[in-house]
Amino acid sequence: MSLAEPPLLELCGVSRLFARRQDMIGRLAARAGLVAAPQAVRAVDGVDLQVRRGEVLGLVGESGCGKSTLGRMAAGLLSPTRGRVLYRGADFAAMPAGAARRARLTVQMIFQDPYASLNPRLRVAEIVGEAPRVHGLIDGDEQAYVDAQLRRAGLDPGYKRRYPHQFSGGQRQRIGIARALAVRPEFLVCDEAVAALDVSIQAQIINLFMELRDQLGLTYLFISHDLGVVEHLSDRVAIMYLGRIVEAAAVEQVFGRPNHPYTQALLAEVPRLETRRRRFTAIAGELPSPLHPPAGCHFHPRCPHAMPRCRAEAPVLREIAPGHRSACHLNDRA
């Protein structure tokens, strides 16, 4: 990979706000000054992130931190309120409709709940074959094409006349993978794709992801709250807290020399097979509500190193070592 090559995916200052739609009474009341106008949730707040071709970027964060929203924007399922999502240097939103449609096909998403993301009324053959047929990607026999997709995802093509409910959770996830791969993507966004699976099945699906990466040269944005899984299959890791990326670096750096106090606390709390009857401690306090995020650094109310400056000023995500970015005021003191 040459350095001149643009990243496969680039998020530039991407934000996404969600505001509750007000009914008429609410709007009138707000205009009359009877109630305050509703606040918007800033689910994703000014994120800059790059995914290079062929790499696996792990995106880690707790529930409500905005990692799924970020994933949906990366996959083109949701448009950002502010900022740009560039794919091979080009913005989907600025492309002509036909080109944008073709470009979007190259990014596919794998969802957490393999049941909710499959149409229960369609047979597997239709679930997997519909999109490539519509987009004219099949030359030759459609059934042979579907069989090949199923086989690649580790499913017996003999089951393709069945419906999703006739499969186990792990098999359903394989159907979701076969469906995504059927349109020949180069980039997969996996949103908690193994979280709902049993331990023994989870290992099978993780192995499948890694095999497919080698076979097809896929690039992944792998979103998960499971640090063990992320550590295992990522090349780089980004840690998210309340809508912002607080640290991003190569997997060895994040897990070996975590810089941000939140990353450090998160890593300390991960239960591991090797630590027996440990004394659990905990990061003080709760995850704050995204409706009312703390001023300055979002993590300061829970941070053991918080200084007055952290309450007032949001730290910038900046490079602290080659390829290692962190957003913490402590780095300014060195």
Added chain:
Amino acid sequence: MMQALPAAATAPILEVRDLRTHFFMRAGVVPAVDGVSFGVAPGEVLGLVGESGSGKTVTGFSVMRLVEPPGRIVGGKILFRGRDLAQLSERAMRDLRGNRIAMVFQDPMTTLNPVLRIDTQLIEAVRAHGRTSRRAARARAVEAMAMVGIPQPEERLSAYPHQFSGGMRQRIAIAIALLHRPELIIADEPTTALDVTIQAQILAEVQRLAREHGTALLWITHDLSVVAGLADRVAVMYAGRIVESGAVDRVLDHPRHPYTSGLIESVPSRNRRGARLRQIPGMTPNLLALPRGCAFRTRCPHAADACAAEPRLTETAPGQMVRCFYPERVTAA
């Protein structure tokens, strides 16, 4: 095979012997729990580990006598302080439930009523067992809330469940379980839906309880890593049966059942970063169509003809029981 686990230093609070809970479905009888035996001593944490459909949850529900039709306890003894819960009347069981034995569910909204304030629910739970003035009940509720680390318990009492975060709700559910200082708490995946930082807070509270109050804990989970950090002993379930049990260090460092060792080896941290994970082949079994003999044999690397017969749970090392004809060799530590 009656005494599955060695007697702990103290007499067990709970001793389950050969428990069988079956579900009578139109398609056939599902042996969800099929001959399970274990014991839990005061202050001890027993981790009951298994994948979905292994029968771990039904085991917990059976002890609480919360199994509903088409499910039924069809055999075995559930000895709580020597008294067989399986034989107890519903009325006598109600006196124990929430009083001396409490349960925490995966989803705290199983415990909480969404339309009642927290104080109403806690005070009701206190007064359900014994005569207590409202004021004393309220004081007890505040105490229990503080015990699970809820800040400003006095003020938070008048809130509704939806005003709390998921982690806080689970803490309230645990507070309700603690109201009567039960001798035994059955916890069914109580931290599975929570984030790691919140999970650590709850595990810290639970550990303190077992240590300081001698509460016995039956911790039901699919997560071996949580069991490693929390439990004293572990029992691994597969297809309705315990396939291996013993001290946590013993079982996790020297697993003898191929299923246990397969589970441990498939954990990402046990594999080199980026390398192919070792995996158990096949799928979690359908309980309506279990293979004859050992239920694991269709997925097992050591399976042989002998496995068509049912292996018994046998002691392979002091305190370690394994249900396998060809157990893994003990590796040098």
